[in-house]
Amino acid sequence: MPRILIVGGGYAGFYTAWKLEKQLRRGEAEIVVVDPLPYLTYQPFLPEVVGGNVEPRHAIVSQRRHLKRSTVITARVTQINHAARTATITPEVGDPWDITYDIIVVTAGSVSRTFPIPGVADEAIGLKAIEEAVEIRDRIMTNFDKAATMPPGPERDRLLTFIVVGGGFAGIEVFAEMRSLASALLKFYPQLTFEDTHFHLIEAMGRIMPEVSLQTSHKVLKNLAERGAYVHLDTQLQSAVGGVCQLSTGESLESDVIVWTAGVMASPMLKNTDLPVEQRGRLQVRADLRVEGPDGIVEGAWGAGDVSAVPDLTGGGVGGFCVPNAQHAVRQGKQLAKNIAAVLRGEQPQDYRHENLGAVAGLGPGHGAFQSGKIGITGPIAWLMHRGYHGLAIPTWERKIRVIANWVLSFVLGRDIAPIENLDQPREFFERFASRPKPAAQESAAATDTKKDKLPGGEGLSAPVYASPSQGK
Known part of the structure; x- marks a missing residue:
């Protein structure tokens, strides 16, 4: 066989x-x-995971659960x-x-795909894995928690400044979802205002989303600007050392969250x-x-x-x-x-051929973009088309049902805004309070001190001796 x-x-x-x-x-x-990895990551849902609109586990598909006649090796x-x-x-x-x-x-x-730009490898985070999407989401929420306890100033501005590098589909989608999430969070933080949050996307080309028409891309740019998310076209990132983004235009932006989506x-x-x-x-x-x-x-x-x-x-x-x-x-x-x-079976293979029927992007709840030929649509209808397409495109009915149910619950109950911190160090809370044995050097010193305090008769003076109730009688 x-x-x-x-x-x-x-x-x-x-x-x-x-x-x-x-x-x-x-x-x-x-x-x-x-x-x-023991699962497939449905990457079109990663921006929605960042925005808190899709449960992270629902954006992945277990290989072992669905490949029942295959041997899966992790x-x-x-x-x-x-x-x-x-x-x-x-x-x-x-x-x-x-x-x-x-x-x-x-x-x-x-x-x-990255370039040898100083600081990018140390400061930026990608958007290819579910773990990266969860980290971006949690970091945004955690930064809001920190900023709410601080007075206005450079440190708070850094926490509330969010930068995305790359204006392709993935970059624009995650950028819009991040802006949508931040806007939704503000009502829970009376200490912060809309003007306190800053969103910047850096794109080296003179346009965004090359998969759609120039006219549609302009509509997306206008929509983002109206929502307080700004796109820097014809601009290159020259350095990100220490979270300080130096741009080719001479501008400088300091951020705690830098997302890299500039190609694969x-x-x-x-x-x-x-x-x-x-x-x-x-x-x-x-x-x-x-x-x-x-x-x-x-x-x-x-x-x-x-x-x-x-x-x-x-x-x-x-x-x-x-x-x-x-x-x-x-x-x-x-x-x-x-x-x-x-x-x-001794037959001839067939060529792969697929006519692209169009491109669809989700830009946060109620916002989307669709392009098919010369037809370009933006707004709620395009957003519904995006959800309809990807809700059906994710593999297996088990995952389709979970995702669609997630959307319905989010529409009724609102998005979940609770971050889970320290996912990379889950034992930190336990370790902080756990008792540990004394090092050997300390134990030896303690034993020497006790021996010095004893009298020749063997009666110890180092600590009082307590009698039990029965001995007291």
Whole structure:
């Protein structure tokens, strides 16, 4: 029975395994999924997690719960030797080991793309993982708690200044959700006013959201400005050392929350493979998702999602390739499952082709943007379209129901504004009050002092002796 090794359990990897379980008959192939996380993160919901409109656990999908016929391994694939059909698996605890395979599917996804700007690696936080979204949300709320106890001044301004770098879809969505959350928090903090909060987005290009028309992007800019969120176009971040953001315009902004959303790049794990990689570091694949090198098709190797340079047959992609987003990754995963099943049965794989029907963005409750061809819509209708699309697009009915129920409850009860601090140090509260044994040096000194206080007769003078009630009688 051939073994199919899927490297990465994100959109493309999860859907490939999920659909293969339905495409293949029992005993036709063994499916193994390796990913360092035991869940898929539905990244379009990360801005709503930041805004407190989606429960964090509802934005992730358990691999083990839904991949019932696959073997799920929570570890990293750190090397691929396709010539020998082996991959090295490195777990969080324990020694690495090699696994053999017949077919490999590389869907390792992408990571945040950063530049060597001083201070960014130390101060900024990305928006690729659920943990990052939770941290941004909690930090905003915690900063409000701190600022409410402080007098007006530079330190309070720093706590209430929030900066996002990158004006693509992810950047604009999280920026708008952060502004929406802060506006909702103000009614619980009578010590603070709307004017005390400051929101800035830094974009190096002369426009935002290249996926929508220029006219629609201008409407989004106007909407954000009316809500007290300001976008700096044609502006570059030059330094973020100590949380002080120095801009190319000469401006200086000091913030405790700097969110980086300025692009993504293919997973660096591809550097440790013998598979062909193109100039931008992505896996080189054909339109049918088979890996292709200088000598033609690489037998038994497939790729999809952000980690792969998939040709866009519609002609609408950047540089002729599909843009790295969830919309393509999900559909590529589905097509990949069909193609692998076809090849196992001696049939021909089909090319991946997807006509982009439009783009939709959520900008906080009641605010949204939609673009399809020349039609651009902003406002509540676009926001409802955003929620409708993503509410149905998240994998599995179990997660769809949880998310939609979450939205209904938030509409009736309002968003939850309680932050959970110290998630990275959960034992801090226990450790602060826990009793500890004295160090050996202190115990030795205490024993010496007690011995010096004793008389030759052995009667101790170091401490009074108390009699029990029965001895007193």
